[in-house]
Amino acid sequence: MRIRDYKIPVNIVTGFLGAGKTTLLNKILEEKSNENIVVIINEFGELSVDHQLIVTTKEEIIEINSGCICCNVRKDLIDTLNTIIRKQKGHARPIDRVIIETTGMANPAPVIQTFLMDIEMSRSFKIDSVCAVLDAKHLFQHIEEDELQQQIAFADVLLFNKTDLVSEHTVKELERKVGEINPHAKRFCTVNSQLDFTQIIGLHSFELSNLLTIQPDLLNNIAYHSHNQKVNSIVFHDDRALDLQKLNNWLAYLVQIKGESLYRYKGILFIKGIEERVVFQGVHMLFASTKDRLWKQEEKKCNEIVFIGKDLDFSELEEGFNYCLV
Numbered sequence: 332m333r334i335r336d337y338k339i340p341v342n343i344v345t346g347f348l349g350a351g352k353t354t355l356l357n358k359i360l361e362e363k364s365n366e367n368i369v370v371i372i373n374e375f376g377e378l379s380v381d382h383q384l385i386v387t388t389k390e391e392i393i394e395i396n397s398g399c400i401c402c403n404v405r406k407d408l409i410d411t412l413n414t415i416i417r418k419q420k421g422h423a424r425p426i427d428r429v430i431i432e433t434t435g436m437a438n439p440a441p442v443i444q445t446f447l448m449d450i451e452m453s454r455s456f457k458i459d460s461v462c463a464v465l466d467a468k469h470l471f472q473h474i475e476e477d478e479l480q481q482q483i484a485f486a487d488v489l490l491f492n493k494t495d496l497v498s499e500h501t502v503k504e505l506e507r508k509v510g511e512i513n514p515h516a517k518r519f520c521t522v523n524s525q526l527d528f529t530q531i532i533g534l535h536s537f538e539l540s541n542l543l544t545i546q547p548d549l550l551n552n553i554a555y556h557s558h559n560q561k562v563n564s565i566v567f568h569d570d571r572a573l574d575l576q577k578l579n580n581w582l583a584y585l586v587q588i589k590g591e592s593l594y595r596y597k598g599i600l601f602i603k604g605i606e607e608r609v610v611f612q613g614v615h616m617l618f619a620s621t622k623d624r625l626w627k628q629e630e631k632k633c634n635e636i637v638f639i640g641k642d643l644d645f646s647e648l649e650e651g652f653n654y655c656l657v
């Protein structure tokens with residue numbers, strides 16, 4: 332088979348902040364460990380924590396962090412995909428699949444358009460599926476946000492995730508509401524983004540005709556758009572250790588008092604007296620932290636944290652972070 336005859340399947344994973352995209356990606360990579368997969372991730376904010384949270388060590392992970400993948404990074408995406416094509420030509424083992432995880436604040440349209448409207452890209456790649464992961468616990472809270480509506484509209488697979496946190500009645504209500512935006516997509520209810528992946532991958536379920544009934548202008552113009560200006564992010568990158576007690580106090584305050592406006596917070600923590608890295612993850616008032624692997628000898632211990640939310644008060648967050656330093 333000549334390389335030209337083979338189009339690399341692309342799976343686009345989209346969904347709002349904290350919905351369970353990285354959890355899904357990890358599950359797919361585990362399940363498809365025999366495949367040669369290239370992962371492209373893009374994060375909201377200038378810091379990528381996701382590469383730290385992806386458990387695999389085998390797959391090639393490419394980060395695009397110079398902005399949101401749906402706007403100024405489109406060129407970077409094409410450059411990245413061109414590099415993949417070049418590598419593909421020189422290697423005996425073909426790339427089986429590309430998986431793109433967009434930021435939680437991305438409109439997936441420009442990513443989809445890249446594969447439909449750019450001639451070189453459409454000759455080399457084929458969209459297999461566009462999967463939107465939906466946070467059943469917080470979906471109603473964000474349903475009016477443009478980005479979430481676009482993510483729902485452009486998907487051919489919808490995962491109603493975190494169904495462990497809501498009642499069956501709520502799931503039915505969510506399905507009804509989401510069905511008004513996108514009646515065509517296949518729907519699955521999941522916990523921790525777990526499902527039989529043969530139902531969403533490799534089926535070439537992406538149907539342009541369905542999409543055009545929802546978004547008739549998709550192929551007419553490049554989807555430039557503005558982001559919700561009220562959603563902002565702040566990153567802390569600091570190599571000084573944190574005091575556990577103070578950190579607990581601060582996070583308890585943040586979650587209780589600011590949880591509503593804190594859409595997403597996550598990171599790797601360097602805490603005095605703890606030998607392992609600590610991963611912390613939060614979505615609104617739901618917060619968890621776990622010990623990860625030991626810090627490596629050659630690794631510089633440091634904190635890498637991102638807060639994303641509505642009208643965040645940066646100086647208050649900075650003050651809080653500084654208070655937690657040993």
Ligand SMILES: Nc1nc2c(ncn2[C@@H]2O[C@H](COP(=O)(O)OP(=O)(O)OP(=O)(O)O)[C@@H](O)[C@H]2O)c(=O)[nH]1
Pocket residue numbers: 346347348349350351352353354355381434435464492493494495496521522523524595612613614619
């Ligand atoms: N209770 C519960 N928690 C979940 C479920 N799925 C994911 N989580 C947790 O939700 C948090 C966010 O999950 P991620 O997979 O990082 O979400 P994401 O969509 O990649 O988030 P962004 O990085 O903001 O784009 C993590 O703490 C997960 O462990 C679920 O089904 N139920």
